[in-house]
Amino acid sequence: MNAELPLGLLLGLLALLIACSAFFSGSETGMMSINRYRLSHKAKQGDKASMRISHLLKRPDRLLGVILIGNNFVNNLAAALATVIAIHFLGESLGPFVATLILTIVVLIFAEVTPKTLAALHPERFARPASYALKPLLTLLYPLVWLVNLVSNFLLRLMGARPDEGRPDSLTSEELRTVVNEAGNLIPSRHQAMLLSILDLEKITVDDIMIPRQEVVGIDLEQDLDKILVQLRYSQHTRIPVYKGDMNNVVGILHLRGALRLMAAPNPSKGMLVQETREPYFIPESTPLQTQLLNFQKEKRRIGIVVDEYGDVQGLVTLEDILEEIVGEFTTDVPQQQEDIQPQQDGSWLIDASATLREVNKQLQWELPTHGPKTLNGLILEHLESIPDGNVCLRFGPYIIETLEVKENLIKAVRCWAVTPSKKKRLGRF
Missing domain, CATH: 3.30.465.10 (Uridine Diphospho-n-acetylenolpyruvylglucosamine Reductase; domain 3)
Incomplete structure (x- = not known):
């Protein structure tokens, strides 16, 4: 019985070391695989575990250092114990070989593949409880971690890496597009389409969505006043460009509020019409929609005249046209308009x-x-x-x-x- 007790303790200790190895292996995968954006969101909401994980991930070299130190320590100790147990049963000639073979299979299955696969599938479930042990362990082993990182970081700097900078959490527009596309049911399809349309604004220019010059409805000051008043009375547009003879000679933009005052005047005239117009706002045809949307907001405008590099009018674009690129069409200017x-x-x-x-x-x-x-x-x-x-x-x-x-x-x-x-x-x- 006395001879069996130490052997039983060794077997129990060996099982405990394999469990510790599984913990370190799963913690490594869970910490490195966790969704950084969900983690950041929860940390900003005050979640203590998320804040602790975020703090650990700021220096991945130190986090990996303490995990690997712990993992290598328990694996080496487990190997030594397994050798002692195997020698007890099989002798010194065959025991070390059998111990190495069996322990390699056991560690591979129970302490590497299984916990790492599970952690990769559910990283947050591993990372949250693991952070409770890893943070104090990092404090306890900090001198050893510092020494290991000192040598490791020196080698990394020789290869051009900067481990102290941490891992960047920013996304490019194409990466963000992939995130939105793969969100699935987490984002309603309607909202998903709107987000993708917003990302597309930087790729689309004003001349892609403008109303072509030949389709622009405007007021020609060289027409008779009676024809102009009839045109204003039946206009389907809130804002109308006013020009003289040719669209390249734009005088201003007339709002229908001003047209109502003009038609209510006892003696309307073309001069009064010009006084009701607002100075035209010209837009280069190559302006990205994202920029133009901000320009409309800055200039407090809703309509602009699109011109080419020579200053010739190419068309007209409105704030509504840009918004429709995001949310889809929600109005029609002409009730009887047919689908293109x-x-x-x-x-x-x-x-x-x-x-x-x-x-x-x-x-x-x-x-x-x-x-x-x-x-x-x-x-x-x-x-x-x-x-x-x-x-x-x-x-x-x-x-x-x-x-x-x-x-x-x-x-x-x-x-x-x-x-x-x-x-x-x-x-x-x-």
Whole structure:
């Protein structure tokens, strides 16, 4: 019995050391795998465990130092005990070999793979309780940890690393896009789409969403006053650009409040109309939407005239246009307005050629090239390098575009469809 008691204690101690090894292994994976952003959020809310984990993670070299020191100590001690036990049963010739073989399998399964896998699946469940032991252990072993880190950090600096800087928690816009896409049910689909649209603002410029010059509804001061008053009376727009003879000669922006005062005046005149206008606000066509949204806020404006590098007016953009890029369309300027993209029974789409390529890609989930022309009309004309005399059919990758109406040097309407794999053989001539 006396001979069995020390052996039983050794076996119990060996099991305890393997459990400690599993603790250190799981703690290492749990600490390094924990969601830093959720952790930061909980720490800001005053959660003590999250604050403690955040403090430990500020210096990952020290945290890893104390974990690995503890892990190596218990593993080496376990190896020594296993050798003693094996020698007791098998002798000095075979005991060390068998002990090494069995302990390697046991440690690999119970102290490495299993706890690390579990910690990787549930890092917070491991990290929170582990932090209670690791923080005082770091204080207790700090001289040894400091010495190990001193040598280790010196070697890291020779390789260009700075362990004292910690791990950066910032995200690039593309990384943030991935986070939003992979959020799943944690973010409602509607909110997810809005967040992605906000991230897209920096990639989209004003000329991508502007109302083209030929579609801008404005007031020409060279028209008769009676025609101008009729136009104001039936206007569908709150703010209207006022120009003289040509859109390049913009005088100002007229708000309908000013138009009401003008029409209520006993003797309205064009001079009174000009007095009611506000100085025009010009926008370079290459301005990113993110910047322009801030500029609208700064300038207290809701509408701007888009100009090119030569100062010629290219179109018009409003605050509403930018907001619709984020939340989607929520108004229509003209009640009888028809959709630019209309589905057909044969699976094709009837599209107004003035529709922007971004709008087509967004609504149909297509990938028409957007690095050049902004509209379908521009894409077709660039490809043909001339204005077609009649209707033509073109192919852009997996997409077929057939012109239906060419008028006034513009392509007015087209029919489009995506080529399915079964159709590619039949449409090989395009």
